[in-house]
Amino acid sequence: MDSYEITANAKTNLFLRVCGILPNGYHSLYSVMQEIDLADSLTVNIYPEREEGFEIRCIGRDDIDPDKNLCKKARDRFFSSLRKKASADPSLYNAALRKNGFPYIEMILTKRIPSESGMGGGSSDAAAVLMVLQEHFGNPFTDEELNQLAVNVGADVPFFLFGGTCLCERVGEDIKVLRSLAGIPLLIVKPSMGVSTPECFHAIDSKPLPEFDHARYSAYIDSLNGSDKGPLARFLEGGDLLTNDLEAPSFEMLPGISDIRDALLETGAAYSRMTGSGSAVFAMYEDEKVRDAAYEKISCDSAFSDCDVFVCATI
Numbered sequence: 001m002d003s004y005e006i007t008a009n010a011k012t013n014l015f016l017r018v019c020g021i022l023p024n025g026y027h028s029l030y031s032v033m034q035e036i037d038l039a040d041s042l043t044v045n046i047y048p049e050r051e052e053g054f055e056i057r058c059i060g061r062d063d064i065d066p067d068k069n070l071c072k073k074a075r076d077r078f079f080s081s082l083r084k085k086a087s088a089d090p091s092l093y094n095a096a097l098r099k100n101g102f103p104y105i106e107m108i109l110t111k112r113i114p115s116e117s118g119m120g121g122g123s124s125d126a127a128a129v130l131m132v133l134q135e136h137f138g139n140p141f142t143d144e145e146l147n148q149l150a151v152n153v154g155a156d157v158p159f160f161l162f163g164g165t166c167l168c169e170r171v172g173e174d175i176k177v178l179r180s181l182a183g184i185p186l187l188i189v190k191p192s193m194g195v196s197t198p199e200c201f202h203a204i205d206s207k208p209l210p211e212f213d214h215a216r217y218s219a220y221i222d223s224l225n226g227s228d229k230g231p232l233a234r235f236l237e238g239g240d241l242l243t244n245d246l247e248a249p250s251f252e253m254l255p256g257i258s259d260i261r262d263a264l265l266e267t268g269a270a271y272s273r274m275t276g277s278g279s280a281v282f283a284m285y286e287d288e289k290v291r292d293a294a295y296e297k298i299s300c301d302s303a304f305s306d307c308d309v310f311v312c313a314t315i
Helices: 070-088 095-100 121-136 143-153 157-162 197-205 214-226 231-236 247-253 256-266 288-299
Strands: 002-021 027-047 053-059 104-110 165-170 174-177 185-190 271-274 281-284 308-313
Touching: 002 121, 002 157, 002 197, 002 271, 027 121, 027 185, 027 214, 027 308, 053 070, 070 104, 070 121, 070 143, 121 143, 121 157, 143 157, 157 165, 157 174, 185 256, 185 288, 197 247, 214 231, 231 271, 247 256, 247 271, 256 271, 256 281, 256 288, 288 308
Parallel strands: 053 104
Antiparallel strands: 002 027, 027 104, 027 165, 165 174, 185 281, 185 308, 271 281
């Protein structure tokens, strides 16, 4: 048996713009995604001597259908793509594969990232599976091929192959690694109810999209990479560009999200936004002392007693 241990970190969308609809029907997005230190953990056990098969155990969540888990989808897409590639290049198969097909895989997933939060927990788990299989099978795919495989698993999955701070465009497959924004103290509040991503996008389609000034955003991204200021100050130079087009429909579907954001700003946060399509809201702070005081305030507020509150940081 070969065993792999890997951490699958969450993300926040520091800002998110919806720029239109692509010919394939997906929305074209423009977003800076940021990896944070809240994470799931994954153990992948591979049994070359056993017949092909798969099982996944999920610790911390008992309502995830194993057949719909993105980890399984990642495994299936990886093997499907490897079969196609190996048919043209038999050297990709070792003796065990030729004899028994692909190996039996067991996954043990410990969930800490909340679902329906906009924090990419399932996508991060799937990316971790792809990275483990890529390593185990001797890196059969180029970076470009693995990136395309990832976007076929889920829109946020390619980002997690890179991590850190990235500009993600189109469905999420066009990625530019940016200068790190690591080290910013965060507080994240996740209400008990989530937001349906398809319903959120359907709602935004019913109204004209806000104007998107690509030239201004390009100049901001250049500044984000080139400024000699600290991470938080560099980020905040974006000013009115730092918005999330999915907030308005999500606020309508779940008004409590807006209340959370207002409360976080009142704790002294330098910046606060909903991440992705929600329902989690994150706040950035100048230092850990202010963040920790905000945590105490929010945690003791009965208005947010049904919320999960996470103390974390950008990485």
